[in-house]
Amino acid sequence: MNREAIGIAYAYVQSNFSPIELQLRQYPESREQVLLLNATQSVALGKLAAGLGFQSYYPISPASDESFFLEAHERVPLVNGEESGPVLFQTEDEIAAIAMASGAALTGARSATATSGPGFSLMTEGLGWAGMNEVPLVVTLYQRGGPSTGMPTRTDQGDLLSAIHGGHGEYPRIVMASGDVESCFYDAAQAFDYAERYQLPVIHLLDKALTSTLQTVPPFDIQRLCIDRGMRYEADHEAKNPVQRFALTDSGISPRPLLGQPGGQHWLTGVEHTEEGLVTEDPVMREKMMEKRARKLLQAAQDIPANEKWQLYGDREATLTIITWGSNKGAVLEALAMLEEEGIRARAIQLRLLWPFPAKELEAILSTAAPLIAVECNCSGQMQSLIKSQTGRACEHLILKYSGRPISGESLYSALKQIYGGRADARIVLRNPDE
């Protein structure tokens, strides 16, 4: 029937329309090796290269593809000819998924879970436990349309603030977002380094648009990875037993003993605790522990180099400044190129590290932005409110899309042209079916 429909349509167009002149450019055949993949595969490969040891998951769209890919590739050769590989585990729900991944992380395995919208909501109590117990854990969060079941197979960027603030109480976490399929690989790998170095949960944000973007990328350069396992407890150097898992240090980071490490017995608990991991309600110790955990994030903000926090594209000296995050990067680059062709000078900031927010590093560039235009796929402008709360700088324009469809380069270009022409509202919504 489909073939028949195509035939009818073809005949109709042929008899009712004049021929369309199409110029197809011929590209020289490339001899270079390229990979064809989407974000879930790119993330999975990054995790494998980084030494993923354990991943638990509960089936959910669009996150499950990643775990399924990993399960199909659970035997990975090592450079010495032997092999290793992650244990992939399908749990009864997302609560169990984050609990199991945390339990595995406590033994020293590089451990992760991957989920989407409602699954992440269920994980927030476990996320707090990981924060309280300083567990190096990677949560890969593929955003989809919310709230509730929302639009499970459509794209959205509505989980930014929930990734940063989700859960009760205050604890440090790192939130990072990839802008394209290629960087997913390196970001997924580096998430483990952040997690183990600062001993906290890292939320790696992606969106549905990236998972349905199938594209060719140059082969990944695994020599670019520089794996950091963080500060480990060594039984020889200290006589104290049980180990002070939560020893108070200047950086807030304590040498980490592992479950099963000889001589490394220690306590872990979600209750406020002493350096030994024992329950305490002492007000002074409470303050010390809250501050210890908070210091780790200050340390991360200080250590992580600016080029890992955000990237700048386009004309560096331009004042017309776009700021965006996640999969919008593609449309933003396309729109920048179109503006450039017309001689309109513009630049774009793509945020990679959303938390701790790189306020200090952005200060100079934001002060020369005129106008500053936020581009994101949600209804309330979560990134722009984050920028405002963290830097005091408001965006002059907000270009939003929340129809469940990704932003196209053309529609973004038109909106930017309106702004350039001085005839645009502060809030511009890119709507379907206009594009």
Add this chain to the structure above:
Amino acid sequence: MAAERPNTLLTARDFQSTQINDWCAGCGDHGILRGLEKALALLGCSPDEVAVFGGIGCSGKTPYYLNSYGVHTLHGRLVPYAMGAKLANPDLTVIAVGGDGDGLSIGAGHFVNAGRRNLDMTYILFNNGVYGLTKGQASPTLRQGEQIKTMPRPNIQANVNPVLLALTSGYTWVGRGYAYDVKSLAKLIAEAIRHPGIACLDVLQPCPVYNNLHTMEWYNDRIYSLQSEGQDPVISNPADEEGNREKRTQAMARAQEWGDRIPVGIFLQDLTQPQFLDQIADRQPQYLNNPPAIQAVSDDTGKPLREMRQLFAELEV
């Protein structure tokens, strides 16, 4: 499964921590703790190969009172935390200790699903019919119509039978102990830990503060030992389908006894089911020798040890 090492010098005392215990006097938890210490010594475990995971509630404090790795997790979630640790480090002796409210209400999904995986670990259920830490609400093992002294009205919800639920969920070792009979309890705990699969031990325990119905006197009059009445719980011959079915049916029938006679002991031990760790090793031959906990991931300079070229080649165009 902890190997028995009869020449060990460790005693129950070596598994005690120096923490001050804040359980109420006469609480059944004390008996379970003593049983656990004795069992670990009996099995010749070393404190640094044992990880104990607690939930939330009075029972959840157990890890603090033991000299081992002690992990105080979230309400209802102790089992997935424990399973994650065991899967990543199969050499650990993993024990989950949680209350009846923890395991059969908020954590019921995990209780059931744990039975689907014959992973070598032990789940000890502290069963006192009451939420003690929140001052006396009905737990899911309190029967319909019962009213303990703190409840404003009699219970209108029916109870869950943990032994029956464990049997139908697939636990391959199911037993029940009594907290005030520490000697027998220690033996049961040791049996549960020694079992090379997923074990669930329901432990009946009085709560002298809130549960005025199920007191020591009440239990003492009713408890009898399954094994002393000749019950053989072991299923070891997969070919004997009829005999095995009979043993399972018998275990379920015994599990439903309550009232005048309450059985303790081992209801079922099924040795014919595949072990979960072996199932993983079938898929990943290196798993038991190089489990996730000890996998080296980089060389001294931080370069990855995994050879990714083959994987990349699959996606080459």
